[in-house]
Amino acid sequence: MPPNPLDSPTTSNQLCTLAWTNYLTHPALEHALRRIGMVPDAAAWRHFIDKMLLLLGTTLLLAGIIFFFAYNWADMNHFVKFGLLEVGILSLALFVSWRGLNSLSAQAALLATSVLLGALLAVYGQEYQTGANAFSLFLSWAILIIPWVLLGAFAPLWLLLLVLLNLSLALYWTQVIQLDNYTALFLLLFFFNGLAMFVWEFAYKQGVLKGYWLGVVIFCAALTFIMIPSLNAIVDFWHKQSYLLYAITLILYIGSTTLVLWYYRHQRHDLLLLAISLLGAIIVLTTLLAKLLNDEFAWLLLALAVVGQASLATKWLLDITKTWREEVKK
Secondary structure, eight states: OOOOGGGSOOOHHHHHHHHHTTSSOHHHHHHHHHHTTSSOOHHHHHHHHHHHHHHHHHHHHHHHHHHHHHHSGGGSOHHHHHHHHHHHHHHHHHHHHHHOTTSHHHHHHHHHHHHHHHHHHHHHHHHHTOOOOHHHHHHHHHHHHHHHHHHHOOHHHHHHHHHHHHHHHHHHIIIIIOOSOHHHHHHHHHHHHHHHHHHHHHHHHHTSSOOHHHHHHHHHHHHHHHHHHHHHHHHTTTOGGGHHHHHHHHHHHHHHHHHHHHIIIIISOOHHHHHHHHHHHHHHHHHHHHHHOOSTTHHHHHHHHHHHHHHHHHHHHHHHHHHHHHHHHO
16 A cells, blocks of 8 residues: 555655646745755755865865875884874764764764774784784774764764675675675675665664665665676576576566565655666666677667667656656645
8 A cells, every 4th residue: 555645754746746736836836845955045055065065074184194194104103003093083082072963063073983993993903913804804893883873873974884894794705705606795795785775764764864865875785786696697597506596696686676666666755766776677688688689680689678678667757756746636
């Protein structure tokens, strides 16, 4: 059963639909779009510029600290290296405590603190030559910043945690397990990012975690990790040693794509994620056709197939948009 539009926050698509059906005048539409933050005013633009400059300054500051250590590594003893990083982490932590976690400057400082913690772990590994694998560095880094990630509820912090965990899984596979079957690795990463997408969906719908772009990034990562082995399975499906794993991969891709198209079509309306899913399906189907066709007309047929698939996908998305508008009117 489709969700009641009145139970969800107002979106720009719903407001535009009301304007197209003459339920809202153009001035009222503009006012409503400004109220929900879709059309920024002068104050919103100033806030956006301040936010971008703050994040850019934080990034440049972190890059400067890292390059400072890289350039002066040989001229500093380990007490200076550890002391500078620990003073930086302590200073940023005190700043966060002073400003409060609801402040953007404090959230940016918390992100910088998390990055400096990783630099401290890297310096420790270099100074004492622990001999540990690289995955242990990223895993320790991820575990140590989990309390800050939970407290901050800041989308870039969550992204940093997910990147570290993905790197830990990939490096553990290559350094410890040491298997040449990368299809299984991609499936493992797909399941992990799929779980992360599920958690993000729940947190985003509950309003716990803001940042729509984070969901798009996680979705694209999960889709990439299932598409790569799927494309490899299509190209080399009849390899005897990987036949079963390739079959499982293709079933997972078809099942996950079907689930995504159903969910974002009926449960939570999201045209962007539907379009990304259809783009992935076009790539997979085109690869399958390229594998099946082996004649001089293959390139012409592939071009026609791409045009046809894109046209069908566009028409389907337009039909969905029209259906959503009709649901809003009801």
